[in-house]
Amino acid sequence: MQLRPLAICAIVFFTAGLAVASFANFREFIPGLLQGAWITVQITIGGCIVAVVAALLAAIARMYGPAPLRWLAVSYIELFRGTSALVQLFWLFFVLPHFGIVLEPMSVAIAALGLNVGAYGAEVVRGAITAVPRGQWEASVALNMPRKLALRRIILPQAFAAMIPPWGNLFIELLKATALVSLITISDLAFKAQQMNQTTFRTVEIFSIVLVMYLAISILITVGMRALETVAARGMARGR
Amino acid sequence: MFWDWNYVWEIMPTLLRASVVTIEATLLGFALAAVLGLVMAILRMSKSQWISVPTAAVIEFIRSTPLLIQIFFIFFVFPEFGLVLPAMTAGVIALGLHYGAYCSEVYRAGLENVPRGQWEASTALNLSPYITFRDIIIPQAIPPVIPALGNYLVALFKETPLLSAIAVLELMQTAKILGSESFRYVEPITLVGGFFLIMSLVASMFIRQVESSLNRSLRNPGGDK
Numbered sequence: 001m002q003l004r005p006l007a008i009c010a011i012v013f014f015t016a017g018l019a020v021a022s023f024a025n026f027r028e029f030i031p032g033l034l035q036g037a038w039i040t041v042q043i044t045i046g047g048c049i050v051a052v053v054a055a056l057l058a059a060i061a062r063m064y065g066p067a068p069l070r071w072l073a074v075s076y077i078e079l080f081r082g083t084s085a086l087v088q089l090f091w092l093f094f095v096l097p098h099f100g101i102v103l104e105p106m107s108v109a110i111a112a113l114g115l116n117v118g119a120y121g122a123e124v125v126r127g128a129i130t131a132v133p134r135g136q137w138e139a140s141v142a143l144n145m146p147r148k149l150a151l152r153r154i155i156l157p158q159a160f161a162a163m164i165p166p167w168g169n170l171f172i173e174l175l176k177a178t179a180l181v182s183l184i185t186i187s188d189l190a191f192k193a194q195q196m197n198q199t200t201f202r203t204v205e206i207f208s209i210v211l212v213m214y215l216a217i218s219i220l221i222t223v224g225m226r227a228l229e230t231v232a233a234r235g236m237a238r239g240r
Numbered sequence: 241m242f243w244d245w246n247y248v249w250e251i252m253p254t255l256l257r258a259s260v261v262t263i264e265a266t267l268l269g270f271a272l273a274a275v276l277g278l279v280m281a282i283l284r285m286s287k288s289q290w291i292s293v294p295t296a297a298v299i300e301f302i303r304s305t306p307l308l309i310q311i312f313f314i315f316f317v318f319p320e321f322g323l324v325l326p327a328m329t330a331g332v333i334a335l336g337l338h339y340g341a342y343c344s345e346v347y348r349a350g351l352e353n354v355p356r357g358q359w360e361a362s363t364a365l366n367l368s369p370y371i372t373f374r375d376i377i378i379p380q381a382i383p384p385v386i387p388a389l390g391n392y393l394v395a396l397f398k399e400t401p402l403l404s405a406i407a408v409l410e411l412m413q414t415a416k417i418l419g420s421e422s423f424r425y426v427e428p429i430t431l432v433g434g435f436f437l438i439m440s441l442v443a444s445m446f447i448r449q450v451e452s453s454l455n456r457s458l459r460n461p462g463g464d465k
Contacts, residue, residue: 012297078437078441079437081440082436082437082440082441083433083436083440084398084399084400084401084412084436085398086401086402086404086412087401087412087429087433087436088433090412090415090416090425090429091429091430091433094419094425094429095425095426095429095430098242098425098426099242172303172304175306176304176305176306176307178306179306179307179308179309180308180402182308183404183405190306190308190309190312193309193312194312197312197316203316203317203319203320204317204320207309207313207316207317208317210309211301211305211309211310211313214304214305214306214309215304215305219304222304
């Protein structure tokens with residue numbers, strides 16, 4: 001549905017980017033920006049993995065865990081949803097060393113962004129698990145399945161199909177949030193852009209190219225998630 | 241000693257003053273977002289493809305690129321075209337544009353939920369499209385989406401620390417400066433985190449209340465009020 005404007009958007013902005021880049025002497029900044037983009041992609045992928053794991057653990061702990069685990073999960077979700085990603089990043093970067101925990105900036109970035117998006121993702125996972133029809137639980141009980149096995153083999157696979165589209169949105173949120181890591185000295189795309197801006201003063205070209213690069217990565221995520229969605233939906237159709 | 245209460249009381253007034261800037265940026269940014277969002281939603285629903293498709297493209301573009309880069313773009317690129325903006329103004333414009341794009345989707349959902357019959361009845365009554373929009377459609381479209389808009393208000397509030405990147409003296413920037421003066425980051429940054437946590441918990445409680453009271457009045461129009 002949104003694919004058409006998205007495609008048009010991609011073409012328009014890509015050509016605009018190319019036009020800008022062609023009248024600029026763009027060869028001098030493309031390699032540096034691509035280096036930055038690679039760091040951005042690495043952080044995005046790492047963050048996505050942390051986010052999915054954190055979200056699954058938090059959602060399951062919140063729904064089925066014993067009381068202390070449940071409380072831990074709720075406070076994790078509320079804490080990370082209630083404060084800014086940038087504050088979380090700075091907190092991990094500046095405050096943790098005071099407690100004797102010194103992490104590399106890269107690990108801080110992946111942990112902070114992953115945990116931030118994971119907190120939103122936990123609610124997505126919870127929603128998807130709740131949306132699985134009750135009859136599926138009842139059928140598992142009738143088949144004498146233990147709860148854990150039913151959750152793992154019956155409920156979660158069905159929930160996965162339902163949670164793919166919202167996860168696509170969250171991954172794009174995560175990609176956009178990676179721009180923040182430039183503020184804790186990681187030389188990602190946003191950092192390279194600023195650095196080059198200070199040395200070359202080709203502000204218009206650099207920031208236009210950077211915007212187009214972010215757009216390209218987020219279109220890649222959208223396309224990838226669409227493909228995953230069709231794969232998951234096919235599995236569902238066969239199962240029913 | 242991990243936590244020094246004397247230091248906390250010492251920096252509290254400075255942080256509170258900075259929090260006013262944060263709240264100012266939030267309110268101004270959201271006012272801009274609310275207006276821009278409605279404009280974008282109406283343009284996107286235009287019958288002419290020459291208006292609706294580019295608007296959709298711009299909305300998608302704004303939604304899929306990072307706010308930080310947009311802030312930099314407005315702050316660093318606009319001066320190249322002779323438009324020099326103070327940091328706060330540039331930040332508010334960026335926040336307003338970014339969240340305007342999000343709000344436009346919310347408005348669109350609201351506008352599309354107004355039954356077609358309302359448009360047809362307005363045509364039958366010979367109302368001009370402008371009057372129909374202002375007096376018939378908007379009053380029915382906006383109230384149901386207020387909670388969703390409220391969620392974006394909270395989201396925008398949580399993005400204001402990004403303005404610290406262009407040296408707006410809001411809460412985060414002030415905390416960073418305090419930290420670099422005293423080499424104690426624990427208290428200022430934790431306090432900022434606490435401030436955001438409290439404010440967004442209060443705001444989301446308030447939104448839930450508005451939502452439930454709206455649900456009551458929408459299900460029972462003209463009832464107990």
